[in-house]
Amino acid sequence: MTRLLPGVIAMAIVVVASNILVQFLLGDWLTWGAFTYPIAFLVTDVMNRVYGAATARKVVVAGFVVGVVCSMIGTQIMLQGDGYTYPAVTLRVAIGSGLAFLTAQLLDVAVFDRLREGNWWRAPLASTLVGSSVDTALFFTIAFSTGLTFIEPGNDVSWANEAVPLLGAGPVVPLWVSLAVADWGVKLALALIALIPFRLVVSGLMGRQPA
8 A cells, every 4th residue: 555655646636736727728729737637647657667557557546536536526616717606627627537537547557568578768658658649539528529518518618619720720620629739749748758757766766777
């Protein structure tokens, strides 16, 4: 249990923080959540390398449960802003985040485990790229697509479905598609950057350079 607790706490913090921050735009195409959520893949990969796939899966499931519970609590907390009252975490965001998180993280564990015997950087990089792609597609579709408004009819997602050029220059798409593409780009960049803390943390925990 001692080896699981830091990972579980880290996962819960990342999920809850990202659920809140994904609702706040940074510029035209990004949300603040794009910079916090990728930390979850770093946590999973470190646990996988140091303790193995079985332990990593336990951290993912435990973090998922804690994160969903906290997110559901967030749906009951009302915030004030610009003359409006709104939940800290909408139900669609909570559901989308939970399903995307569990699917992507378990996929990350499977890919990492399959590649763990190769060069030290290959498993964390490949697993994070695959997991991030699946996570982005699932989350933004569930959280913001008009085709899934039945999940939370009272949640107005019209702002996310405004027709705009993709990233300001491409074909006309709903705003949430541009947000998803930009989010995916950030995750890919952070997957590369995260190799540095991955190597340092794993070295510290294992007392040697990762294989």
